[in-house]
Amino acid sequence: MAFASASACPHCRLAELCLPYGLHHEAVAQLATAVKSQRLLQADEYVYRQGGDGLYWYAVKSGSFRSFMADSDGFEQTVGFYLPGEIMGLDALQHGRFSCSVVALETAAVCEVPVARLQELCTEIPGLQMQMMRILGKEIASDHEQIVLLGHRSAKERVATFLLMLSRRYGALGFSGTAFNLSMRRQDIANFLGLTIETVSRQLADLNRQGIIRIRQRNVEISDLALLTLIVESCALWRSA
Amino acid sequence: MAFASASACPHCRLAELCLPYGLHHEAVAQLATAVKSQRLLQADEYVYRQGGDGLYWYAVKSGSFRSFMADSDGFEQTVGFYLPGEIMGLDALQHGRFSCSVVALETAAVCEVPVARLQELCTEIPGLQMQMMRILGKEIASDHEQIVLLGHRSAKERVATFLLMLSRRYGALGFSGTAFNLSMRRQDIANFLGLTIETVSRQLADLNRQGIIRIRQRNVEISDLALLTLIVESCALWRSA
DNA sequence: CGTGACTTTGATCAACTTCAAGCTACGTGG
DNA sequence: CCACGTAGCTTGAAGTTGATCAAAGTCACG
Numbered sequence: 308m309a310f311a312s313a314s315a316c317p318h319c320r321l322a323e324l325c326l327p328y329g330l331h332h333e334a335v336a337q338l339a340t341a342v343k344s345q346r347l348l349q350a351d352e353y354v355y356r357q358g359g360d361g362l363y364w365y366a367v368k369s370g371s372f373r374s375f376m377a378d379s380d381g382f383e384q385t386v387g388f389y390l391p392g393e394i395m396g397l398d399a400l401q402h403g404r405f406s407c408s409v410v411a412l413e414t415a416a417v418c419e420v421p422v423a424r425l426q427e428l429c430t431e432i433p434g435l436q437m438q439m440m441r442i443l444g445k446e447i448a449s450d451h452e453q454i455v456l457l458g459h460r461s462a463k464e465r466v467a468t469f470l471l472m473l474s475r476r477y478g479a480l481g482f483s484g485t486a487f488n489l490s491m492r493r494q495d496i497a498n499f500l501g502l503t504i505e506t507v508s509r510q511l512a513d514l515n516r517q518g519i520i521r522i523r524q525r526n527v528e529i530s531d532l533a534l535l536t537l538i539v540e541s542c543a544l545w546r547s548a
Numbered sequence: 549m550a551f552a553s554a555s556a557c558p559h560c561r562l563a564e565l566c567l568p569y570g571l572h573h574e575a576v577a578q579l580a581t582a583v584k585s586q587r588l589l590q591a592d593e594y595v596y597r598q599g600g601d602g603l604y605w606y607a608v609k610s611g612s613f614r615s616f617m618a619d620s621d622g623f624e625q626t627v628g629f630y631l632p633g634e635i636m637g638l639d640a641l642q643h644g645r646f647s648c649s650v651v652a653l654e655t656a657a658v659c660e661v662p663v664a665r666l667q668e669l670c671t672e673i674p675g676l677q678m679q680m681m682r683i684l685g686k687e688i689a690s691d692h693e694q695i696v697l698l699g700h701r702s703a704k705e706r707v708a709t710f711l712l713m714l715s716r717r718y719g720a721l722g723f724s725g726t727a728f729n730l731s732m733r734r735q736d737i738a739n740f741l742g743l744t745i746e747t748v749s750r751q752l753a754d755l756n757r758q759g760i761i762r763i764r765q766r767n768v769e770i771s772d773l774a775l776l777t778l779i780v781e782s783c784a785l786w787r788s789a
Numbered sequence: 790c791g792t793g794a795c796t797t798t799g800a801t802c803a804a805c806t807t808c809a810a811g812c813t814a815c816g817t818g819g
Numbered sequence: 820c821c822a823c824g825t826a827g828c829t830t831g832a833a834g835t836t837g838a839t840c841a842a843a844g845t846c847a848c849g
Contacts, residue, residue, distance in 0.1 A: 376696055379781045384696040398692060400685025406692060426678065430671055437667065443684040444641025450691035451639060451647060455617055455625040457698035458742040462805065493828060501699040503806060508829055524814075524828075540620045703837065734796065747837055749797055765796080765846075 315339040324392030324479065325366050326420070326438065334432045341424045348411040354395060357408045361399020363419045367391045370415020371490040374398075374407040375498075385499040387449065388412075388491060390476050396422075397446050412490040457501045465500040466510040467538040470520065474529060485532060489525040556580040565633030565720065566607050567661070567679065575673045582665045589652040595636060598649045602640020604660045608632045611656020612731040615639075615648040616739075626740040628690065629653075629732065631717050637663075638687050653731040698742045706741040707751040708779040711761065715770060726773060730766040 316327050316339035327335040345368060348354065354365055357377060372389040386407055389395050395417070398406045429436040456468055478484030489496070497507045514520045519535055521528040529535060557568050557580035568576040586609060589595065595606055598618060613630040627648055630636050636658070639647045670677040697709055719725030730737070738745045755761045760776055762769040770776060 376692060378696060382700060384699045386692055386695055397685070398688055400681050401689050402685075406689050426681075429677060436670060436677065440641045440667075440680075440684070443681070443688070444638070444643075446688055447639055447684070447691065448642050448647050450688065450695065451617060451627055453695050454627055454691065454698060455619060457695060458625045458739070459623060492826095498699070504828075505807085505830085506805060509805095512829075733794095744838060745796075746798085746839085750837095753797075 315342065319368075321366075321368070321392040326364075326394065326442070329438060330432065330434055334434065337432055338428065338435065341420055341428055343419045343421055346417050346419060348415045348417065350411055350413050352411050354409040354411065354417060355405050357405055359405050361396060361403050361405050361422070363396055363421055364425065365395040365409075365417040365419055367393050367395065368416040368418055371412045372409050372415065373412055373491060373495055374409045376407050383498065385495055387453070388495075388499070391480055394442050394446075397443060400443075412495075462500075462502055462506050463510050463513070464539055465502060466496075466507060466514070467535050469496060469500060470514075470527065470529065471532075471535060471539060473527075474532070485529040487527055489527060556583065560609075562607075562609070562633040567605075567635065567683070570679060571673065571675055575675065578673055579669065579676065582661055582669055584660045584662055587658050587660060589656045589658065591652055591654050593652050595650040595652065595658060596646050598646055600646050602637060602644050602646050602663065604637055604662055605666065606636040606650075606658040606660055608634050608636065609657040609659055612653045613650050613656065614653055614732060614736055615650045617648050624739065626736055628694070629736075629740070632721055635683050635687075638684060641684075653736075703741075703743055703747050704751050704754070705780055706743060707737075707748060707755070708776050710737060710741060711755075711768065711770065712773075712776060712780060714768075715773070726770040728768055730768060 316322055316325075316335050317332070319325070319327075322328070322335065327338055330338065343363070346354075348370070354372060355361075355363075367389050369391055371391075372395060373385055374387050374389065374395065375383045375385045377383050389409070395409050396405065400422075425435070425439065429439070456465055460468065473487065473489075474484040477487050491499075493504045493507055497504045500507065511520070511522050514535075515522050517534075519529075519531045519538075521530055557563055557566075557576050558573070560566070560568075563569070563576065568579055571579065584604070587595075589611070595613060596602075596604075608630050610632055612632075613636060614626055615628050615630065615636065616624045616626045618624050630650070636650050637646065641663075666676070666680065670680070697706055701709065714728065714730075715725040718728050732740075734745045734748055738748045741748065752761070752763050755776075756763050758775075760770075760772045760779075762771055
């Protein structure tokens with residue numbers, strides 16, 4: 308009966324995209340009892356820090372986030388962005404300490420779920436274990452995509468892929484897949500894609516000039532989704548003309 | 549009593565590095581019953597193929613492997629290498645289909661474990677679930693490292709990091725961390741590091757010339773581990789002179 | 790000894806970075 | 820309300836790194 312607020316899992320509009328996906332009604336209610344609390348965050352506020360105890364998973368309730376690793380010389384690499392319904396904190400599973408830091412890109416909210424409690428619940432809720440594995444599998448799959456992107460793609464392909472990735476994810480959330488606002492700075496995008504801000508800016512300007520997208524500051528509109536997809540798939544044809 | 553061969557988990561010299569790590573003696577015996585079979589592979593033989601049913605996890609018993617993804621235009625990206633004690637097949641957890649292919653780099657052997665059976669055993673073997681999560685966490689952590697590598701590092705740093713990574717992993721297996729044979733071709737290394745074979749070859753030649761390593765074909769000897777580590781940590785100082 | 794796969798080395802070239810300057814949006818205080 | 824300051828973004832020119840192209844060298848194996 309605890310946490311029977313309108314925002315708890317059974318009534319959460321993100322349930323089908325989040326941890327409860329595929330679980331029975333009662334199971335979802337049971338899962339909801341594990342959610343310790345919700346937490347509101349301002350832009351630039353940390354959800355957790357690299358090296359901290361990985362005791363919780365964090366489900367994105369609203370807003371968006373950036374995860375990044377700092378290496379020995381203090382240089383940061385953005386590892387991923389998180390949108391509502393996605394789970395953060397999986398990177399602590401190996402040793403119990405977060406290997407990334409995560410900050411909010413805008414005003415946002417997360418649901419904190421103790422990992423230990425989730426693991427206990429696995430024995431009680433059929434399908435939960437499967438679901439946790441699926442979430443981990445999704446993280447692995449998206450990391451692999453990122454590796455392919457960074458390994459072999461030109462600047463133009465990287466930027467196009469980035470826009471398509473956001474388009475797909477916003478679409479899955481029920482938002483427009485062709486018009487949205489970027490919650491991250493150019494610096495974050497560049498860093499994520501292994502490029503410099505200047506290169507990102509130029510590639511976006513090119514796509515704009517070609518009429519494939521319309522971009523003004525952080526506002527993006529994809530005018531020709533098919534063409535954008537083509538850029539990703541057939542590299543050589545689209546060298547900046 | 550099934551599979552009570554000398555190579556089954558309780559007697560396997562890799563147990564402490566593999567799935568059984570941290571489990572009680574009886575638990576290991578129980579786990580061993582889940583191992584469907586061992587499979588021997590020749591060089592270039594596939595363990596599994598991208599798109600195939602992800603019904604098994606594969607523990608590397610001996611030899612080494614390369615996993616790679618082919619994208620829409622048929623281009624391959626090497627995602628990782630696997631050494632004894634490591635688990636392959638985790639990339640199928642999301643949708644039940646492998647997102648990578650894995651081939652043996654040399655004569656090798658794997659233990660096949662049905663994922664479904666593993667999940668059942670989680671309720672019976674305390675700690676197994678935790679261990680599976682830890683293995684997934686390790687995969688995520690290593691993918692993140694790879695993302696950092698591909699995102700920001702110069703050719704020299706990438707090659708140095710690659711050598712150090714192998715050194716660490718061979719060391720953990722009880723082999724020499726300073727002298728080993730590369731089981732992969734230059735092409736595989738280059739592809740993994742997001743470089744060309746020529747660049748890899750030149751960087752290795754440079755390191756050789758500087759006396760930091762001694763390399764002849766696939767035989768590597770790391771003469772100055774500290775210096776190699778320094779290259780990775782303080783990039784700018786070591787531009788090829 | 791010869792063939793083919795793999796690797797090394799050299800010369801040239803292009804993509805992306807770096808450096809530098811100007812622009813836009815936005816918030817704050819006079 | 821506007822001027823000013825700052826953070827973020829764009830654009831241009833020059834510089835480097837690593838890619839590409841080309842050729843020769845090495846090794847394994849029949």
